[in-house]
Amino acid sequence: MAYHPSDYLMTSDDMEKRANDRLNIDHTWYITRISQRHAARKPYAPADPGLISSFIPGTVVEVMVSVGDTVNEGDDILILDAMKMKNRLKSHIAGKVTAVNVKPGDRVSKGAVLAVIECC
Amino acid sequence: MALEKKIRELKEKREKMLLGGGEEAIGKQKAMGKNTARERILAILDDGSFSEYDMFVEHDARDFGMDKKHLPSDGVVIGTGTVSGNPVAIFAQDFTVAGGSLGLMHSRKITKIMDHALKMRIPLIGINDSGGARIQEGVNSLAGYGEIFFRNTISSGVIPQISVILGPCAGGAVYSPALTDFVFVVDNISKMFITGPEVIKTVLGEEISMEALGGARVHCETSGNAHFFSESEDECFSQIKKLISFLPRNNEVRAEVVETVPPDSSYDIDRIVPGDPTLPYDVREVIRAVVDGSDFFEIQEMYARNMVIGFGRLGGRTVGFVANQPLEMAGVLDVDSSDKAARFIRYCDAFSIPIITFVDLPGYLPGIDQEHAGVIRHGAKVLYSYSEATVPKLTVILRKAYGGGYIAMGSRHLRADFVFAWPTAEIAVMGPEGAANIIFRKEITSASDPDEVRRQKVEEYKEKFANPYVAASRGYVDSVIEPSETRRLLLHGLEVSSGKHVQMPFKKHGIPPF
Numbered sequence: 001m002a003y004h005p006s007d008y009l010m011t012s013d014d015m016e017k018r019a020n021d022r023l024n025i026d027h028t029w030y031i032t033r034i035s036q037r038h039a040a041r042k043p044y045a046p047a048d049p050g051l052i053s054s055f056i057p058g059t060v061v062e063v064m065v066s067v068g069d070t071v072n073e074g075d076d077i078l079i080l081d082a083m084k085m086k087n088r089l090k091s092h093i094a095g096k097v098t099a100v101n102v103k104p105g106d107r108v109s110k111g112a113v114l115a116v117i118e119c120c
Numbered sequence: 121m122a123l124e125k126k127i128r129e130l131k132e133k134r135e136k137m138l139l140g141g142g143e144e145a146i147g148k149q150k151a152m153g154k155n156t157a158r159e160r161i162l163a164i165l166d167d168g169s170f171s172e173y174d175m176f177v178e179h180d181a182r183d184f185g186m187d188k189k190h191l192p193s194d195g196v197v198i199g200t201g202t203v204s205g206n207p208v209a210i211f212a213q214d215f216t217v218a219g220g221s222l223g224l225m226h227s228r229k230i231t232k233i234m235d236h237a238l239k240m241r242i243p244l245i246g247i248n249d250s251g252g253a254r255i256q257e258g259v260n261s262l263a264g265y266g267e268i269f270f271r272n273t274i275s276s277g278v279i280p281q282i283s284v285i286l287g288p289c290a291g292g293a294v295y296s297p298a299l300t301d302f303v304f305v306v307d308n309i310s311k312m313f314i315t316g317p318e319v320i321k322t323v324l325g326e327e328i329s330m331e332a333l334g335g336a337r338v339h340c341e342t343s344g345n346a347h348f349f350s351e352s353e354d355e356c357f358s359q360i361k362k363l364i365s366f367l368p369r370n371n372e373v374r375a376e377v378v379e380t381v382p383p384d385s386s387y388d389i390d391r392i393v394p395g396d397p398t399l400p401y402d403v404r405e406v407i408r409a410v411v412d413g414s415d416f417f418e419i420q421e422m423y424a425r426n427m428v429i430g431f432g433r434l435g436g437r438t439v440g441f442v443a444n445q446p447l448e449m450a451g452v453l454d455v456d457s458s459d460k461a462a463r464f465i466r467y468c469d470a471f472s473i474p475i476i477t478f479v480d481l482p483g484y485l486p487g488i489d490q491e492h493a494g495v496i497r498h499g500a501k502v503l504y505s506y507s508e509a510t511v512p513k514l515t516v517i518l519r520k521a522y523g524g525g526y527i528a529m530g531s532r533h534l535r536a537d538f539v540f541a542w543p544t545a546e547i548a549v550m551g552p553e554g555a556a557n558i559i560f561r562k563e564i565t566s567a568s569d570p571d572e573v574r575r576q577k578v579e580e581y582k583e584k585f586a587n588p589y590v591a592a593s594r595g596y597v598d599s600v601i602e603p604s605e606t607r608r609l610l611l612h613g614l615e616v617s618s619g620k621h622v623q624m625p626f627k628k629h630g631i632p633p634f
Contacts, residue, residue, distance in 0.1 A: 023450045025482040026522070026554030030398045030450035035425070037342075037456075038449060044488040057324040083323060107325045 049092040052115040058082025060102045065115065069097045077115050078102070095119045137175045137192050141216030149216050154286060154309060155353055157197045157212035160247050163357045164210065165201035172199040174232065179225045184256040191217050194225040195250075198233040200242075203364045206376075209237035212247035215287050220250035222293065223257040227264025234271040241370035243280040245360065248297060249287030265292050272299035277470035280367045282360060285310040285336075285346070286353060298345065301467060302363060302419070305336035305346040306356050312339055312346075340422040344456060347420050362417060366431040366438045368471050375438040375473065381413035389603045393480070393544055397520050397551070397586075403428055403443045403451070403478055406518065410607045412436065420460055426450070427457035429464040434476070435611050440468035443478035444529065446519075453525055454485040455498040462501035462632075469509035474614055477530035480519040482551060499528065500633040506534040508630060512617035514610055517541040517588065517597065522550050532596045537620065538613040540606070541588035541597045548590070552582040 022029045062079040065071060071091045080087045099116040102108060138158065140146065146156055155163065161170055179186065179194050195217035200209050211233050213220035230246070237244040253261040275281055276299065283297035284304045288311045297303045297312070305312075313334035320326050320333070332338065339346035348363070350356040368375040387409035393401055408414040411432035418430035426449040429442055442461050444451035468475050484490070484499060506513065506528070514537060515530040526547055530536045541547065549555060557564065560577040567573035584590075591597045601609055 023452075025450060025452065025486065026550045027557055028398060028482065028551045028553045030400070030446070030482060032400050032446060032450040033425075033448045035449055038485075038487075041487065041489045057326060059325075109325065 050095065050117045050119060051113050052077045052089050052091070052117065054080055054082075054089075054108045054110055054112045054114060056080070056082040056087070057110045058087070058108060060104055060106045060108060060114065061086065062104055063100060063102065063115075065097045065100065067097055067100055070120075071095065071097060071117060077117075080108070080114075089114070091117050093117055093119050134175065140192055140214045141195075141218070145216035152309070153353075154215070154249070156216060157214035157247065157249070160284075160286060160353065160357075161197060161199070161201070161210055161212050163354070164245065164360055165203060165208070166205065169201040170199055170210075171201060172197060174198055174229045177225050177229055179223050179257070181223060181254075181257045181260075183258075186256045189218070191223075193217065194223065194229065195220050196222075196226045196229050198229045200233075200236070203361055206243075206364065206369060207240070208243045208245055208364070209233045209240070210245045210247070213250040213287075215249040215251075218254065220287065221252060221254035222250055222261050222264055223254035224260040224264055226254070227261065227267060230264075231267045231271055234268065234275065237279055238271070238275045241279055241372065243282065243364060243367065243369065244275065244300075245282045245284065246296065246300070247284045247286055248289040248293065249285075250293060251288055252291045252293055262292070265296070268296050269299060272296055276301075277371060279370050280364070280471070282363070284356065284360065285312055286356075287311070290314075290316055290334075294345075302348065303339070303346040304348045304350070304356050304360060305339055306353055307336045307349065307351045309353065310336045310339070310346070337422075340420070342423075344420065344423040344460065349422060363431075366417060366433075368438075368473075371471055375471075377436045378433065380433075380436045381415075383409055383411060383607065384414035387414060389606065393518055393542070393603070395544055397482075397546060400447045400450075402447050403445050403480065403518075406478055407432065407441050407443060410434075410610065411439075411441070416441065419464065424454075424456035424460045426452055426454065427461050429461060431473075434607075434614055437474075437614065439474045439476050439614070440464060441476050441478070442530070444481040444525075446480050449485065451481040452483065452485040453481060453499055453502065453528060454490055455493045455495050458495070458498045458502045462505040465502075465505035465509055466632075469505070469511050472511055474512035474514065474617070475506075475509060475530065476610060477513070477515040477536070479515060479517045479521045479526070479529040481522070481525040481529065482520055483523045483525040497633040499524070502528045503534065504630070504632045506530050506536075508624075508632075510620070510622040510624065512537050512614060512620050514538045514613045514617075515540070516606060516610070517545040517547060519544050519546065520551070521545060521547045523548075532598075537617050538609075539597050540599050540601045540609055541592065542603050542606075543588065543600060545588035545591075545597075545600070546586040547588055547597065548585045552578045552586050555585070556581045 021034050023032050059081045061081045064076045072094045075091050077089050077091055095117045098118045102114050175193050177194050195214050198211040211230050281300035282302050283300045294312050311330050311334050317328050317330055317333055340349040348359050389409040392405045407416045416430055416432045426445050428445045513530055532539045556577040564570050564574045588597055588600045592600050
């Protein structure tokens, strides 16, 4: 077995090595192992309504705006082809297009910033 | 003699079928470190106990040249046999025959043995090794899967259902194992996913290997879909036999009672748990110090390790252990550990297996990721499962039992039958530091030396509340006990509750926070 129970038994050496492995619950620091999932969790970032991001990985098939264009809330920005659907990505705000990071044919991963709208 | 000739004929026919997809295909199977379907069945069952059915079943598909294809036993072996003398029903997909693909007759063989298992109220073992649906048979193979899923669901909680993944198990096929009680996987052999690496690459442009996407380790460590990890098929088979030894044949009988073996005397239960509540230890040492023969059979050992679950015996009778693990993430309740414990509690309840809970946790894991992942509804599963369970429930509070964690972990309030606490127990609304900061906020902030006042107030709080006696004074704890009394009192509690009878209000079924 890859994980034998004895792996968990800490020697004093291990304790020393893991002296920084601590978890705070209600103002108390506990000495304990931190799971990989917990260590790798992403810091929270509030949604920026000016960012046009891919909510799913896919291929950009059409870009309707250029840098400098003025757009209204709800205007089409681009079309992202993913999961056999042509998804229309719209602006959440009224403002000016300050960046277009993709062109038709580009494959994008999930969460990539495709275009940026700056509020006026 | 006509009879002799007929017997010879039968033997020849059988021999042909026993070759499955033929020697070349068997060679390929072996090269992958895999046994054949029938070898796997024979390795799990007692010697000479296997009785095979439907060996001569064949498909009657016509399209896409299928009328010219001969698929021995239609790619799946079914039958009954015994494991350590206990009858079981078993099926094993034969990858050497058309990649173990599932067509109509293949699925009918599986559902036949599933129906048999349910009717006879015996455990079902399913060995999965299949490329997926037999595309040539179209919607008939989809129908086949659906019939299997339905039976998995209806049999759930009636007979133990065990899935063994010994090859690919992809697409819709994964839902049969997912609906069963326990999933066994073997490193480098098991592969489970809904959409494979190829599809993910073409549709999403993301590249990942089969092993990294749905290998044995991933399902044991990350997804939690599998329960038992092993490095070889042989190791897997002995795990299956061991698991079956703990289980009753069905939900109307009890698991076999074996001879009582005392725990290994080398475990010194008084010395396992450090007095300082912030220091870690391995809670499995406490379980081993208490359980028969110090033999604890852990389930989902690699997943959500802050919660330990598994089977053992007390007085020769199977019990289920649920314990916080202070060694990992301080033993907190979070999304995954709640899920893990809740399902196991329901398993024990369904099969009349008493639940022993060891408590030592600081509470729920704080964090945006946890809140957004739904720790509210996942955490609620633990409350639901404990409350709903009518099997004997015995709880031992080893050390910390703070806040919502105290309530959730098999407390008196969720109808534990016996609640014991060690003298090291701290049963309180939260840890002393947190509590003092809130209760004495004014005194601390207005003091000329806030740190000193805080220290004093924390001490004051510890003195008053960080002990088992406040809860004991209300009867929430039945008895404050010495660690060395634990085994004796658990045995006594099980004896007293052997005739436990609880009448639940009529309902079709509850609505647990899935």
